[in-house]
Amino acid sequence: MSKSRWSVMQIGKMKEIIGEGAAEALGEEIAARGVKKALIVTDDGVVAAGHVARISENLKAHGVDNVIYDGVRTDPLDEMVREGLKLLNEQGCDGVLAVGGGSSMDTAKAISAMKYNEGDIMEYTRHTEVRRGWKAGRLPLFFAVTTAGTGSQQSPYAVITNTKINRKCNVTSELFYPDLIILDATLTYTLNQKWTASCGFDTLAHAIDGYTVKQLICVPNDYYDTLALKAIELTGKSLRQAYAIPQNYEARKDMLVASDLAGLMLSAGTGATHGLANMLSKYYHVPHGESVGMLLPYVMEYNMIASPERFRKVAEALGIDTAGMTDMEAGHAAVDEVKQLIRDVHLPYVCDYIKEEKEIYNFLEESLPNTCNYANAREINYEAAEWIFVSAFRKE
Structure with a gap:
């Protein structure tokens, strides 16, 4: 070569x-x-x-x-x-x-x-x-x-x-x-579909979670913003293709570069997607990429009012035409696109691991004191965590 x-x-x-x-x-x-x-x-x-x-x-x-x-x-x-x-x-x-x-x-x-x-x-x-x-x-x-x-x-x-x-x-x-x-x-050609999906959502969660943490909303940083939006763009463009055809070199390269860029975002911090997902890994042994992917659209929806303009940019990075939309409408379109991506690559849902909704309350209080939750755009209290977990469980 x-x-x-x-x-x-x-x-x-x-x-x-x-x-x-x-x-x-x-x-x-x-x-x-x-x-x-x-x-x-x-x-x-x-x-x-x-x-x-x-x-x-x-x-x-x-x-x-x-x-x-x-x-x-x-x-x-x-x-x-x-x-x-x-x-x-x-x-x-x-x-x-x-x-x-x-x-x-x-x-x-x-x-x-x-x-x-x-x-x-x-x-x-x-x-x-x-x-x-x-x-x-x-x-x-x-x-x-x-x-x-x-x-x-x-x-x-x-x-x-x-x-x-x-x-x-x-x-x-x-x-x-x-x-x-x-x-x-x-x-990465030998990565099967399950792990391609899981790893892809790990990348997407790093990028979106990092881009919308409280610190970057209050004190924007062009370096981090550029990294995050490019990682989101590459993932939205190529995850489906890498999932469908494992030997698609360009799609695999896009995902590898996206993960590299999103990895740099880790120093900016991550929010409640990561803070809450730890419970799924701890008690149900959900792979990290799946656990953050399951919660991502619901944390996005919860955080949206903290910075609607940032979620508009997430939507645009995902390839959504936001012309004529308000920032909130564009943000909700981004949430819908992430949910569609979950369906397209067959990422599991919370209810695939947790069989009864009441089980959520066994770890809800424990999920709160996590440093990622403290960095989240909005406060993560008991009611917020409950809404996120229950909504994800119900696939709302």
Whole structure:
């Protein structure tokens, strides 16, 4: 594959290569950074797809030995970080390469940093009583992205589940920005329809939730606004096509770039879509992309009066002709379009996981004290959360 077709971007020490076949650059790029043996962090699905074997051989062809940790699962657990770190130390690895989606990238981030920092990964979360600070650096860190959802490659966050309290915890560090990101859309061809839909709504939720947080409404930021609206545009244009034809390169590339842009939005914050969706993941094991997608149109509808003009721009980014509409009418058209997109890609509904409406009240109070809810455009109190969850359950 010709390198002339690859787009290369360098921001500080972080390099990003975008293009068809760009994964072929991994061996050369990793070797150039002095890595002799890499730990490949991945999951069994990516292994089964054949990506890991090809990348492993590519690394070896450039003198980079490697060992594979394929124990990552969706919503990675703290024990996976410990297992990966143990293997890294036993095998003498001096670099970490994630081949996968957000779960593999988050696990790789934690492993690379815990090589040189003391204690346990859970001692670095916001939810620990005596929180450690990062005192040292990390191993060289590389990402080959195989999904188009979390945008974790562009964020300083890792979401790791604390198995002692069954809670997803955020770990934050500048160390988590990688040395190299590979966006090769051909790696996403093997993503099935369920995960294409889930990852696509993860991207859309990051973009819309981030674009409409209280901070950006009160103090608009052209940088974030541009990122969010482009991510929304690409998702509205290409998610259906990527879902329908997995080998549609242009659609897959659009979704991969959209997820990258939306990942940059994470530093702007996210709102109640993310804050409330945690309950669905915690108690019903709903994949993250599905959980935020289920709630997204209802949080949009709830937030709309806080900034009707922003929701008009969301509608326009989704390809809706808003001529002759008021801002509120355009915003409601955006909500309807998101609901139609849910139907078109067969994203599950809340009622597919929660069988009786009364179950919502088991976790409603617990859903409120979440930092994402505090960033939301409008206050998320008990009545607001109830309306969002019940409306989503009823598919109103």
